[in-house]
Amino acid sequence: MPAAAKTGNEAMAEAMRQINPDVVAAYPITPATEIVMIFAQFAADGLVGTEYIPVESEHSAMSACVGAAAAGARVMTGTSSQGLALMYEILPIATALRLPIIMCEVNRALSGPINIHCDHSDTMAARDFGWIQIFSENAQEAYDNTLQAVRISEHSKVKLPSMVTTDGFIISHCMERVEMLGDKEVQDFIGEKKAEVSLLDVTKPVTIGALDLQDYYFEHRRQMAEAMKNVAPVILEVAEEYSKLTGRKYDLIEEYKLADAEIAIVALGSTCGTAKVVIDELREKGIKAGMLKIRVFRPFPAERIAAVLNKIPAIAVMDRSDSLNTQGGPVYTETCAALYNHPKRPKMINYIYGLGGRDVTLDDLRSVFSDLQSIDKKPLFNYLGVRD
């Protein structure tokens, strides 16, 4: 399998090139600009057959994606932070119309104060729009997740849009070794998109997205909930097939030295790489540390999380965004909820960390594991790496 040095953005742009979507509509925004900029070059050079639409805003980008997907096209876009926020109005419409749009999304702090660096506040704010959300730890995962997202979203039991995320600058702009499939292998893996209805089919005219009031809206929302329930088994099925092609295995979650762990953290994205280094170091000292990485945040793999975390006495849930709700970040509240009905509930505390790109060092994570060794002395809600 050919390997190349790629940034996260380059890896995602390459994945897009190999997917060769029918339509890409996008607007540039740091740190996701390069994804669509590189892709626009591919389109201009004739390396893809994509209709590339340079729109005037992200609101228009997502609107164009919805229109193109409703016409039956395979559609992709890329954005970040304020760009994602400008799409918020259209995101749940893509879900409701059951359009499997794929978004390469780079996690970046939401304004304000204005900031261009990584945290998860943009993606987390979009967590209840019915989009599948897959977090990547590095450029390789960004590439792999993007390819798999096409299959997951377009599955007949799913038909929901996906956002595949990387962490702003940490993954998007750092160069790593990325193993890529061949173009034909990707095409064989994703297959041809089969649209059940198309706005362009004049022999079968349809109305898409009509007014849906008290008598039908609820039933349509119920269908979306069911579709989201279907996602987890599809992710596993697609991952199984993907692992046969690449040897890289994916799951809803990743357990890192959790089996016998006495202290553990729960995290998403690039921080997981840093945590693995700290865990290895602690293990050498005989400290039984581990990590649960959540790869898929939507749908939230609550049962799987409860099944692995209930055995661990002390857990720190790491949130790279703050809900400002006085009850911890979204990963914490959902992880707590996942365990509430389990007969064995571990002690869990929350750390809000890394906001606005604040660096998360090995020492920061060492301090979290050290706190976990006397968890009863710690408050439930903690801020890691903020100046008092």
Added chain:
Amino acid sequence: MSEEKKPGWKELPEGDVLEAGTAAKFNVAGWRSEKPVWSKDNCIQCMICWIVCPDSSVKVVDGKMTGFDYDHCKGCGICSHECPTKADKRAIVMEQEKK
């Protein structure tokens, strides 16, 4: 009258997709307060009303204006406003809807 049986979420087509053009089957003019009334004798068949009507409610047969589709006309009055016939020979006048 028994209530219409509506499909549950399991039978309903997914994605809010409907047959196209169904508005033609419904009366959607219930809230009209004034209606256009056409006089065949005064009409000069200029087709301006047909051009300006925002609801495709001017019925044309063999290229001739033949009256209004009152199931879809909302009573906006643009046809009457734009009708070029003379004041004493109006082809379209707006009349108050009776309660």
